[in-house]
Amino acid sequence: MTHPKYDHVLVGGGLSGSLALIELLRTTPSPISIAVLEENPHRLFKGKAYSAEVSAQVLNVPAERMSLYWDQSSHFVRWLEAEGHPYGPHDFVPRTVYGRYITATVHEALNQHAQHSVRFVFQKLEHLSKEGAAFRLQVAQGSLWAQNVWIATGNFSPADVATDPIVLNHPNYWSDPWRGAGLALVPAADSVLLVGTGLTMVDQVLALEAQGHTGPIHAVSRRGMYPLSHGPAPAYNWFAPYSGQVWSPVELSRLVRRAVVQAEADGGTWISVVNDLREFTPGIWAQWSAAERRQFLRHLRPYWEVHRHRLPAASLERLESLEQSGQLKRNAGRIRTISTDGSTFQVQWVVRGTAEHVEKLDVQWVINCTGPQSFGKKLKEPWIDSAVLDGLLESDPLALGIQPGRRQDPGLHLIGPPRKGMDWESTALHEIRARVKQEVHALRSV
Numbered sequence: 001m002t003h004p005k006y007d008h009v010l011v012g013g014g015l016s017g018s019l020a021l022i023e024l025l026r027t028t029p030s031p032i033s034i035a036v037l038e039e040n041p042h043r044l045f046k047g048k049a050y051s052a053e054v055s056a057q058v059l060n061v062p063a064e065r066m067s068l069y070w071d072q073s074s075h076f077v078r079w080l081e082a083e084g085h086p087y088g089p090h091d092f093v094p095r096t097v098y099g100r101y102i103t104a105t106v107h108e109a110l111n112q113h114a115q116h117s118v119r120f121v122f123q124k125l126e127h128l129s130k131e132g133a134a135f136r137l138q139v140a141q142g143s144l145w146a147q148n149v150w151i152a153t154g155n156f157s158p159a160d161v162a163t164d165p166i167v168l169n170h171p172n173y174w175s176d177p178w179r180g181a182g183l184a185l186v187p188a189a190d191s192v193l194l195v196g197t198g199l200t201m202v203d204q205v206l207a208l209e210a211q212g213h214t215g216p217i218h219a220v221s222r223r224g225m226y227p228l229s230h231g232p233a234p235a236y237n238w239f240a241p242y243s244g245q246v247w248s249p250v251e252l253s254r255l256v257r258r259a260v261v262q263a264e265a266d267g268g269t270w271i272s273v274v275n276d277l278r279e280f281t282p283g284i285w286a287q288w289s290a291a292e293r294r295q296f297l298r299h300l301r302p303y304w305e306v307h308r309h310r311l312p313a314a315s316l317e318r319l320e321s322l323e324q325s326g327q328l329k330r331n332a333g334r335i336r337t338i339s340t341d342g343s344t345f346q347v348q349w350v351v352r353g354t355a356e357h358v359e360k361l362d363v364q365w366v367i368n369c370t371g372p373q374s375f376g377k378k379l380k381e382p383w384i385d386s387a388v389l390d391g392l393l394e395s396d397p398l399a400l401g402i403q404p405g406r407r408q409d410p411g412l413h414l415i416g417p418p419r420k421g422m423d424w425e426s427t428a429l430h431e432i433r434a435r436v437k438q439e440v441h442a443l444r445s446v
């Protein structure tokens with residue numbers, strides 16, 4: 001049997017894979033061959049974040065900042081207009097519409113650059129190694145060979161919040177909210193526990209509300225903090241003069257606080273300060289030692305996350321109104337145990353700030369909204385294990401994600417969330433787009 005050999009294989013056909021595909025198609029003058037390896041055909045182009053058909057789930061970033069093209073900032077807004085969608089540049093568009101935008105834009109790029117050959121292979125990557133000058137990507141039905149491999153596999157699944165196998169196998173315990181048929185399965189009057197109070201939890205609450213949920217919704221997270229909401233953010237370029245210096249996490253947090261005071265005096269807001277700082281975060285992260293990164297993760301991360309990953313104000317208002325009505329109860333604490341008698345879950349959680357003040361809850365559903373786990377947390381991915389064994393990949397020093405291994409192979413490109421340990425911010429469109437541009441343009445100079 002002969003095996004096809006490609007110039008590029010993109011592993012993962014979500015947002016990151018789509019961005020890489022578009023950039024390769026439009027910037028490579030001579031014909032190339034590309035395969036997109038995607039295990040889930042329903043996720044093609046949209047990935048996890050933009051596949052759900054729930055219009056209550058909106059982007060967390062206004063339309064004007066969601067163009068797929070780094071050099072055409074109004075591309076998404078123009079597409080919305082051309083398609084007759086009633087959204088302007090400042091609107092938070094349903095994620096389902098964004099999924100359609102990605103799909104349409106990839107198709108447009110495929111049509112415009114038809115000199116290239118692109119094949120979609122709906123299989124899961126099971127094993128990755130390098131044999132001679134080529135990468136070998138093993139899937140259930142054979143192997144693909146490639147000159148370049150793009151790892152665009154997205155976030156790792158969340159770590160479980162329960163240990164009891166009976167709970168883990170219970171159909172009403174969801175270890176990953178993005179799996180399966182989704183919230184439509186939850187009867188309206190049932191009680192639900194959401195573990196986590198970040199963007200994923202907000203999504204689940206809004207979707208439950210949109211489908212007319214009447215039962216109690218409990219949310220527990222260590223600090224019980226929601227992300228903060230978007231607001232006015234006039235451009236405020238403040239960090240560039242400081243960027244030549246190395247700032248420890250503590251010094252940086254002091255600097256940021258001072259910058260916020262100054263920004264407010266100058267007509268800006270804290271959001272303007274955070275937005276500008278974001279441009280510099282990969283550089284700051286790269287300068288920090290492992291000890292400083294750990295210090296940041298331990299003490300500052302939760303504060304950074306709520307300021308950095310913001311909610312549309314309307315979403316926050318919905319949450320507040322559900323809290324006021326008593327339907328949504330938000331708690332700060334740590335889950336101690338989750339057990340089940342077969343029909344409901346018995347949950348014990350320790351109230352934040354107390355050593356052993358335990359509260360108890362009985363709920364019919366438990367949905368894990370704690371977000372992606374890091375590579376270090378017992379993650380079992382056979383293809384990653386194989387690539388680690390072959391020296392292609394390794395865990396980053398803090399085990400937040402993966403990074404190139406001892407081979408430092410220039411044909412291996414890592415994009416999107418798995419780069420967290422390397423860049424810290426590697427999840428939003430803005431960062432993935434910039435990384436893809438950098439990787440594709442580096443290819444041209446080889």
Ligand SMILES: Cc1cc2nc3c(=O)[nH]c(=O)nc-3n(C[C@H](O)[C@H](O)[C@H](O)COP(=O)(O)OP(=O)(O)OC[C@H]3O[C@@H](n4cnc5c(N)ncnc54)[C@H](O)[C@@H]3O)c2cc1C
Nearest residue numbers: 012014015016039047048049059060124125154416428429
């Ligand atoms: C709910 C949510 C809302 C978000 N909202 C915004 C927003 O408003 N603005 C913004 O900028 N960012 C937002 N983000 C962040 C960002 O857009 C996503 O994290 C981004 O979609 C990441 O894309 P990805 O392609 O790297 O990962 P994914 O979308 O997860 O795609 C990875 C793909 O790889 C496939 N795959 C994985 N392993 C294998 C394998 N072994 N073999 C074959 N295929 C495999 C998966 O099936 C999947 O389709 C949001 C994220 C989430 C989760």
